[in-house]
Amino acid sequence: MVIKLLQQYFDEDRVLYGDKLKERYYHIWEMNNSLKAKAVILPTKTADLSVALRICNDHKQKIVIHGGLTNLVGSTETEGDEVVISLEKMNQIEEVDVKSRTMTVQSGVILENIQKIASQNDLLFPLNFGAKGSAQIGGIISTNAGGLRVFKYGMTRHLVLGLEVVLADGTILSTLKKIIKDNSAYDLKQLFIGSEGTLGIITKAVIKLVEAPKSRNSAFVAIDTYNKVVDFLKYMDSGLAGTLSGFELIWKETYRRMTSPPALAKPPLKHGSNYYVLLESLGSNQEEDKARMQALLLDAFQEEMILDAALADTQSDLQWFWKIREDVRVVTSQCNHDQHFDISLPIAKIGETIDTIISELYNIPEVELVVAFGHVADGNIHLVVGKSKQTPELIHQINTVVYYPLQELGGSISAEHGIGLHKKPYLHLSRTDAEISLMKTLKRTLDPNNILNRGKIFDL
Numbered sequence: 001m002v003i004k005l006l007q008q009y010f011d012e013d014r015v016l017y018g019d020k021l022k023e024r025y026y027h028i029w030e031m032n033n034s035l036k037a038k039a040v041i042l043p044t045k046t047a048d049l050s051v052a053l054r055i056c057n058d059h060k061q062k063i064v065i066h067g068g069l070t071n072l073v074g075s076t077e078t079e080g081d082e083v084v085i086s087l088e089k090m091n092q093i094e095e096v097d098v099k100s101r102t103m104t105v106q107s108g109v110i111l112e113n114i115q116k117i118a119s120q121n122d123l124l125f126p127l128n129f130g131a132k133g134s135a136q137i138g139g140i141i142s143t144n145a146g147g148l149r150v151f152k153y154g155m156t157r158h159l160v161l162g163l164e165v166v167l168a169d170g171t172i173l174s175t176l177k178k179i180i181k182d183n184s185a186y187d188l189k190q191l192f193i194g195s196e197g198t199l200g201i202i203t204k205a206v207i208k209l210v211e212a213p214k215s216r217n218s219a220f221v222a223i224d225t226y227n228k229v230v231d232f233l234k235y236m237d238s239g240l241a242g243t244l245s246g247f248e249l250i251w252k253e254t255y256r257r258m259t260s261p262p263a264l265a266k267p268p269l270k271h272g273s274n275y276y277v278l279l280e281s282l283g284s285n286q287e288e289d290k291a292r293m294q295a296l297l298l299d300a301f302q303e304e305m306i307l308d309a310a311l312a313d314t315q316s317d318l319q320w321f322w323k324i325r326e327d328v329r330v331v332t333s334q335c336n337h338d339q340h341f342d343i344s345l346p347i348a349k350i351g352e353t354i355d356t357i358i359s360e361l362y363n364i365p366e367v368e369l370v371v372a373f374g375h376v377a378d379g380n381i382h383l384v385v386g387k388s389k390q391t392p393e394l395i396h397q398i399n400t401v402v403y404y405p406l407q408e409l410g411g412s413i414s415a416e417h418g419i420g421l422h423k424k425p426y427l428h429l430s431r432t433d434a435e436i437s438l439m440k441t442l443k444r445t446l447d448p449n450n451i452l453n454r455g456k457i458f459d460l
């Protein structure tokens with residue numbers, strides 16, 4: 001019935017079902033598994049999406065929203081009785097306003113394209129992470145993605161000025177303004193940022209751009225204790241006078257695997273140190289900024305804060321260094337039945353807590369490999385656990401080891417990836433009963449028939 005109604009409104013190539021679903025999938029890493037769904041709708045404009053939602057809502061039809069399909073929490077998985085709405089055809093950059101330093105984009109625009117267009121206008125969209133070639137701005141906003149430069153520029157939330165959203169009943173809500181300050185009552189767009197498509201479908205966004213830096217410098221640094229990593233962070237942040245933009249920590253075994261065959265990258269520093277930091281500074285004068293970083297590294301070495309350092313000398317060094325960190329597939333593909341974590345906790349507690357978690361994980365006989373790396377300056381660490389089998393009991397046992405210590409430490413089970421299906425049973429470890437209850441009230445108010453991404457984040 002619903003499909004028939006949708007077919008009456010949409011062209012044939014905008015409502016896919018039956019055999020046409022064989023070439024569709026629910027995640028970029030699951031391209032060989034055909035999508036289970038009633039149909040896939042491909043709207044090209046907001047008004048069409050509004051009609052599709054009205055039809056689905058009238059018939060209490062469950063919907064799963066698909067963006068670039070790069071999330072790491074199972075949030076785009078589907079059941080056979082669900083309709084998928086994919087934003088891939090709403091992929092136009094509508095405006096670059098150089099003077100206001102904003103870009104107005106449809107939600108299906110891929111992050112890398114936004115970065116390119118910003119750069120062609122001598123501006124920067126600072127959000128950056130490994131999945132930039134596939135992740136769409138709508139999915140990125142819905143997950144409030146973080147990435148490699150949060151320390152300097154903030155999470156996605158800090159880079160969104162306005163949104164256009166279609167609510168479950170088809171209502172179009174627009175907050176598409178280019179202004180930074182707007183305290184005229186509730187900031188409604190924030191409801192849709194990070195709510196993983198459970199409260200509405202984002203169709204457009206006004207995003208904030210910043211001046212493009214004139215210099216970019218990076219270095220790999222080896223350090224022997226976690227306390228020194230924290231000292232080094234403070235030292236570089238103050239020494240680089242506001243230009244520190246990235247401070248990525250890689251644990252010993254992870255670095256070895258990122259820079260040894262089958263990985264193609266060579267190690268910028270020799271293996272064997274306990275920690276490796278990849279630094280980035282974005283500034284205004286290439287030679288002066290490089291000299292300043294070099295001098296700071298030399299001092300840090302003489303003060304015995306660091307063991308060794310390699311400063312990127314050329315553009316190709318920069319690419320080489322960042323490819324090591326961004327190409328996490330190199331290590332995750334070495335983890336059988338890979339289980340991903342993106343936790344956050346106070347920076348001072350990271351070293352000891354992660355060491356304890358890693359050793360407890362290795363006490364589980366089925367655990368084969370644990371890799372650790374993360375955006376340590378944001379208190380955000382990623383763990384990937386490889387194991388010999390995949391059972392719900394084992395997954396829960398591993399989750400318990402990683403998630404339960406976080407509650408007492410005031411940490412979070414999700415620093416940036418969201419909750420989706422994978423972390424749903426553990427939400428109470430990061431949020432109080434009162435918070436979860438208010439979240440459910442919001443969901444019931446905005447989506448009374450519970451059609452949007454039903455069962456993701458929590459059950460009603």
Ligand SMILES: Cc1cc2nc3c(=O)[nH]c(=O)nc-3n(C[C@H](O)[C@H](O)[C@H](O)COP(=O)(O)OP(=O)(O)OC[C@H]3O[C@@H](n4cnc5c(N)ncnc54)[C@H](O)[C@@H]3O)c2cc1C
Binds near residue numbers: 135145197328
């Ligand atoms: C190699 C790799 C590296 C990554 N690194 C990082 C990282 O450093 N930091 C980080 O934060 N994340 C990272 N991620 C996770 C992922 O890239 C982000 O979660 C991304 O923001 C998801 O965007 P997407 O378009 O792929 O969304 P999808 O995966 O398609 O969807 C994500 C969620 O948003 C919903 N959704 C999608 N589009 C819309 C829309 N228009 N309106 C409403 N809801 C929508 C979906 O239903 C789903 O709930 C990484 C992923 C990979 C594969």
